[in-house]
Amino acid sequence: MSRKRIRDIRNEELIEATIVAVHQRGYGVVTMAEIAKEAGASAASINYYFGSKEGLMEATMLHLLGKLRQAMIAGYATARTPRERLYAVMDANFADGLFTVPQCSIWMQFWANAPYSTRLSRLHRINRSRVRSHFLAELRALLPAEQVETARQALQCYMDGVWLQAAQAETALKPDAARSAAHRVVDLVIP
């Protein structure tokens, strides 16, 4: 029982430290020693838990992907109409616990580096196609078939772009403002 628990505690601590350290120093530049220091541990112990630096990065992204997925199913639970479900897909990306500068920052670094790591690009592919199919499912109920793909691209690009800007923000983000702005964009696309 406690065998598992210690490992899980360390995992979370190290992943949180990774998010902070990557945000502060940059994905390509951050060192194991810096992440370890942020977590109050040693570089060697990170390898003990995650095997390698790439393993740590993969676990960190897996963690963030999980949070995103969880936020989305939580939103789906209360949504009744296709439009509400479309709101829910957008809202998940701007959820309070997700839409923070460090997390948007690390997400962008993930995007930038995914093409150069087979393990990361796998995660990237999975997540993107999941978001994509959620969008398509709701849009098909709201728009004529020939407009669906254009609308999806517009909304998904908007979402990505907001994160990209958020990653560069110098002050704290306002998730609720981002959500209502996103709703306005949805209403623009689907009158």
Next chain:
Amino acid sequence: MSRKRIRDIRNEELIEATIVAVHQRGYGVVTMAEIAKEAGASAASINYYFGSKEGLMEATMLHLLGKLRQAMIAGYATARTPRERLYAVMDANFADGLFTVPQCSIWMQFWANAPYSTRLSRLHRINRSRVRSHFLAELRALLPAEQVETARQALQCYMDGVWLQAAQAETALKPDAARSAAHRVVDLVIP
């Protein structure tokens, strides 16, 4: 006369090689030796011309920024109405010579790394505020004041998002398709 020319030729060759090499290997991982090999030169000669790796990166981004600026003033030349000028701002980002996978890729890597380099973040700030003011100038002529900022954010986020996706594309891009898609988005925002 020819003193200047050789230096300019090498500069361009090395910058082109940088774009290719960074696209292939990633900003944070690419080495001077790899860039040099791509250009058919030696790592030492890059330092001779650019002083350092960071200097090379700054020069490369300056080059891309210049191309973007040039594309935009070229578009402005033929635009007559505010709406046409708004199209022109979008079109510049999707110009034939600019909207390619390697260049979108390096641009994203630039975004991701700008916060960690004072020289890059300076360029980033300059470019962003320039695009922003272009957007605002045209939108103010087309929308009531209280809608301008929302529309600007929607359009600029869309643009950024398209580039982000383009950087991940596995096949060649279609700049004209991107331009007409962008026009549709503009028409959506400004009826």
Next chain:
DNA sequence: GAAACTTGAATGGCTGTTTAAAAAATCGTT
């Protein structure tokens, strides 16, 4: 006492930059 956990130190490899010396280009003079 065994298993799980932690870490300081060693390892091996790789990187950007400098240096010094050679090669190439340019120029002034004849």
Next chain:
DNA sequence: AACGATTTTTTAAACAGCCATTCAAGTTTC
């Protein structure tokens, strides 16, 4: 045109530093 002098360009090799990973030897937990 030719040629020596001077400047510009090139690079191989050396340098200095850093980093992920490993490992052996401890410490903690059960």
